[in-house]
Amino acid sequence: MPTKPHTEAVLADGIRIRPLAPGDTSALLDAYVRNRAYLRPFEPHRDEEFYTLDGQARRLSDQLSAQRAGALFGWVLVDGERVVGTVTLSHIVRGPLCSANLGYWIDQGYGGRGLASAAARFACAYAKEGLGLHRVEAGTLLDNLGSQRVLAKCGFSVIGDAPRFLHIDGAWRDHRLFQRVLHEGPPR
Template identity: 55%
Template sequence: MNIPAEMLPHDVQLRIVVPDDAEALYRAQLANREHLRPWEPRRAESFFTVRGQAERIEGQVEEFREGRVVPWVLEKDGAVIGIITLSGVVLGPFRSASLGYWVAADQQGRGLAGAAVARVCAIARDIVGLHRIEAGTLLDNHASQRVLEKNGFDPIGMAPRYLHIDGEWRDNRLFQRILHDGPPPGH
């Protein structure tokens, strides 16, 4: 799958993650560790190392080749300032994936998450060939809910004890966006 890099507002590049991103992702994860703690699963200390990030990227690159994941970084001036990922990509008659993302603490409030989600939705429709994208947020993550709603995601329910986040099973508000109503390719 050929997904070209694109520019977002504020000279931020949205591009597919590559193995050479390990050092920059390590720095981003370390710098945002406390900022992301309430929204992420607990991570082993090895996650917060260059090697840990290299292993993560290695897995994502393999899954990307197999069409199961589409992993992007948001990069500004050579630094990773966020990530956005389509995971659990399923084609066939379902043509769906799950969306996850974060933006660095010092880059919040600039519209970057919204711009990245908008571009990823267009790429998911036009290049990946998806029909729908789903996303979940913790019930109190109002900023992420606003990003999704501004990008055409509709709330579809609440999932009790949906994800193990920051050491406990947490409820999630679920959203979806239907990207088109055309038939799957080849039909």
């Protein structure tokens, strides 16, 4: 199924969401370096290469390739030209599952403004209207109550807990899994 083109929007406080672009390498590097300690408890171990221009260029190139193949769609949240977060639909599966995984993070200095909720809603709308997906899944660490509140506000419901689900911050961590059903029609 062909997808609709990515869209852009203003989320809140003048923060825009727009598709990932080839020129985002430096801004993404700056954002990840700025938020390195803040994001560490929520992310997989990142080697030093991740925090270099070359590392971010390779990562972005891989993401854009996956996007062209229809396996991933990603956006950046920007304040002017400064990246202050990302949202991604990944592991897109067609056929009878017709699903994707949602991931997001917001810059430590931009929390509490409703940006994560707005970005998650934006991605879910694109998953439904642009991709024709049936559902979106997301997972949080059990103690990440802020992210769980974001998902609840966006219409996600808990589908269960997964012991030792992902290797995060150096160890296998338990996660709470959520889903949002987008439509009840047949796979598109």
